[in-house]
Amino acid sequence: MDGRGRIVTGSHGVARDHDFHVRMAVAIAATVIGGFGSFALRGQVDIARVPYWVHVHGAVFMAWTLIFVAQAVLAQRGSRALHRRLGWIAAGLVVVMVPLALGTAAMSVRMGRVPPFFPDTIFVALNLLEVSAFGGLLIAAIRLRRRTDWHKRLMLCAMVAMIGPAFGRILPMPLLGPWGGLAVMSGQLLFVLVALVHDLRSRGRVHAACWIGAAVIAIEGLAVPMLAATPPVIALTEALARS
Known part of the structure; x- marks a missing residue:
């Protein structure tokens, strides 16, 4: 809508x-960088003693975050050809990201490097669900890449689905106790809420992709403790800790 409350349509809309999606991409990137950066600046990470695979994990995910911002800027500028080429590079990066994320989580349990505010089973369940939510939304976004309205909203929600660890480093997790997971999910859903409001203001209704993204992220967050209590996750966690 414009200043008089009218819905904006056409090329201006x-x-x-x-423009909105560029701002959201930058805000998400700032959350990721700020979350992990502040964690290190507070002296809670001994960078010199961190295993090499953690550095690789961080570098790959940071590369993905920067590509996400670049893609939003390219779409804003109408650079479709470059956007598509960079998109395939990003898709290739995902092939590395997913196993790297799961491998890093497994190694964290094996080496006793799980954040102290997470029980090991919660940590394992969180990583499994986060990767699943991210992967599902990303696949949907790629399949709908020719439908720009769906593609960019699903990409936004996929990115939001994977920034839980950043919020976990921003929020005072030890003080939140059992409410920590809910606080992280609320932080993620806040980004989606901003997108919902944007849709209402600019389109007069919320796009279905935003509702789907919100549902996936909410299910991801609420299902963590339930999945963590299941025998397969308990057995997997115990096996990793013994290995």
């Missing part, structure tokens, strides 16, 4: 939509 598309441009404003692209």
Whole structure:
């Protein structure tokens, strides 16, 4: 809508939509960088003693975050050809990201490097669900890449689904106790809420992709303690800790 409350349509509306997604991409990147950066600045990470695979994990995910921002900027500028080429590079990076994320989580349990505010079973369940939510939304976004309205919203929600660890480093997790997981999920859903409000203001209704993304992220967050209590996850966690 414009200043008089009228719904914005046409090329101007598309441009404003692209501007919004660039701002959201930058805000998400700032959350990721700020979360992990502040964790290190507070002296809670001994960078010199961190295993090499943690550095690789961080570098790959940071590369993905920067590509996410770059893709939003390219879409804003109308650089479709470059956007598509970079998109396939990003898709290839995901092939590395997913096993690396799961491998890093497994090694964290094996080496006793799980954040102290997470029980090991919660940590394992959280990583399994986070990767699943991210992967599911990303696959849907790639399949719907020719439908720009769906693609960019699903990509936004996929990115939000994987920034739980960043919020876990921003929020005072030890003080939150059993409410920590809910607080992290609320932080993630706050990004989606901003997208919902944007849709209402610019389109007059919320796009279905935003509702789907919100549902996936909420299910991911609420299902963590339930999955953590299941025999397979308990057995997997115990096996990793003994190995």
